[in-house]
Amino acid sequence: MSATLPLLNEPTSPPAAPLPGILDVPAEGLRAWLAERRQPPMRVNQIRRQILANRAESFEAMSDLPKDLRADLAASFSVFSTRVERHLFAQSDDTHKLVLRLADDRMIECVLIQDDGRATACVSTQVGCGMGCVFCASGLNGVVRNLTVGEIVEQLVRLRNLTDPTTTNPDRAPRLTHIVVMGMGEPLANLDRLLEALAIAGDKNGLCIGQRHVTISTVGLPAKIRQLAEAGKQYHLAVSLHAPNDALRTQIVPTNDKTGIPAILDAADDFYARTGRQVTYEYVVLGGLNDGPTHAKELARLLSGRKAHVNLIPWNDVDGLPYRRPVEGNLQGFVDTLRHSGVSVKVRKRKGTEIDAACGQLRRKVEQEAAAGREPAPAAATAPPDPVPAAAAP
Numbered sequence: 001m002s003a004t005l006p007l008l009n010e011p012t013s014p015p016a017a018p019l020p021g022i023l024d025v026p027a028e029g030l031r032a033w034l035a036e037r038r039q040p041p042m043r044v045n046q047i048r049r050q051i052l053a054n055r056a057e058s059f060e061a062m063s064d065l066p067k068d069l070r071a072d073l074a075a076s077f078s079v080f081s082t083r084v085e086r087h088l089f090a091q092s093d094d095t096h097k098l099v100l101r102l103a104d105d106r107m108i109e110c111v112l113i114q115d116d117g118r119a120t121a122c123v124s125t126q127v128g129c130g131m132g133c134v135f136c137a138s139g140l141n142g143v144v145r146n147l148t149v150g151e152i153v154e155q156l157v158r159l160r161n162l163t164d165p166t167t168t169n170p171d172r173a174p175r176l177t178h179i180v181v182m183g184m185g186e187p188l189a190n191l192d193r194l195l196e197a198l199a200i201a202g203d204k205n206g207l208c209i210g211q212r213h214v215t216i217s218t219v220g221l222p223a224k225i226r227q228l229a230e231a232g233k234q235y236h237l238a239v240s241l242h243a244p245n246d247a248l249r250t251q252i253v254p255t256n257d258k259t260g261i262p263a264i265l266d267a268a269d270d271f272y273a274r275t276g277r278q279v280t281y282e283y284v285v286l287g288g289l290n291d292g293p294t295h296a297k298e299l300a301r302l303l304s305g306r307k308a309h310v311n312l313i314p315w316n317d318v319d320g321l322p323y324r325r326p327v328e329g330n331l332q333g334f335v336d337t338l339r340h341s342g343v344s345v346k347v348r349k350r351k352g353t354e355i356d357a358a359c360g361q362l363r364r365k366v367e368q369e370a371a372a373g374r375e376p377a378p379a380a381a382t383a384p385p386d387p388v389p390a391a392a393a394p
């Protein structure tokens with residue numbers, strides 16, 4: 001069909017804009033909207049509780065609201081502003097991965113990890129990422145925008161709705177218990193909205209997730225680490241270090257050029273002094289690049305005087321990137337060196353190995369398919385599709 005010839009049935013008006021997601025409507029605005037319909041302000045909390053605590057996915061399902069109001073709400077707002085574009089499920093350990101399409105057609109990823117009686121949501125804070133870490137899929141095309149508070153909360157709600165409230169399996173939780181802010185984006189570059197979203201997540205009448213069950217992972221933005229410390233919360237801080245000296249770190253984490261390890265460690269020390277929360281240092285282990293015995297010794301020297309914990313993350317393959325996973329012997333040597341120096345260390349377990357494309361990679365795949373005009377596989381919000389064999393996730 002020629003692009004220059006108008007279609008006979010060309011719409012006379014542009015397609016209707018998607019309805020605003022209700023989680024992004026400020027309480028004030030919603031109260032005013034309700035007042036116009038002679039509804040009391042307490043309906044705001046009722047609506048929120050329905051979504052955050054009762055798992056309502058439509059206004060129709062909000063049975064404690066008058067029928068007319070439910071219809072009115074449905075005509076003006078949507079419960080979710082995002083759509084499930086892809087839903088992958090790993091049968092081996094009940095890991096779920098969602099690619100969500102946002103109202104502006106951008107895509108983000110989030111993951112539900114379930115083990116040891118915990119259900120952990122790994123959420124994104126930005127579309128893309130501006131930090132440019134050389135081994136990471138999320139930042140390959142830079143950052144597009146910060147997510148809204150509602151978009152962050154929606155990831156939590158959608159993942160929580162995948163937990164089984166009736167489970168009797170001691171290895172599974174009937175609700176969300178933990179949050180790790182380790183999806184796409186740099187959380188501290190969207191700190192104000194993240195803090196708002198986490199406050200909602202902590203609400204006793206909602207998702208009810210305690211501050212100590214929340215981990216925020218950052219590339220290391222010193223001023224923002226201090227701002228987070230001053231927020232007076234008990235969130236756990238994880239700093240992505242990835243190298244024991246500035247020359248190597250700048251090679252792996254380009255933003256280090258302007259920051260430098262000492263300023264990051266200072267800010268992290270302040271965070272610990274202020275909050276009493278021990279800081280975790282993440283270290284993506286890249287075979288042949290930062291996994292040698294000298295790196296381990298240097299890292300041990302850097303951290304041994306500090307109250308710190310190290311999380312070693314063997315690199316998860318990203319298509320097209322020239323890095324490799326460490327060989328087992330090197331990894332064990334690295335662990336031993338840190339332990340002998342009194343540094344607490346753990347190697348991150350892999351989850352959902354059938355589906356665990358490194359964070360940001362699945363979104364790229366879905367976007368590339370869309371750009372090539374291929375119809376993406378249908379979303380399976382209720383019945384997860386067969387596990388898709390793929391690479392690995394952080």
Ligand code: SAH
Binds near residue numbers: 137217218
């Ligand atoms: N911007 C934040 C959050 C990033 S995701 C940060 O830099 O911390 C959380 C962790 O996963 C970070 O330590 C990040 O460096 C790491 N990561 C990203 N891609 C990875 C990959 N392909 N393999 C292993 N870890 C990865």
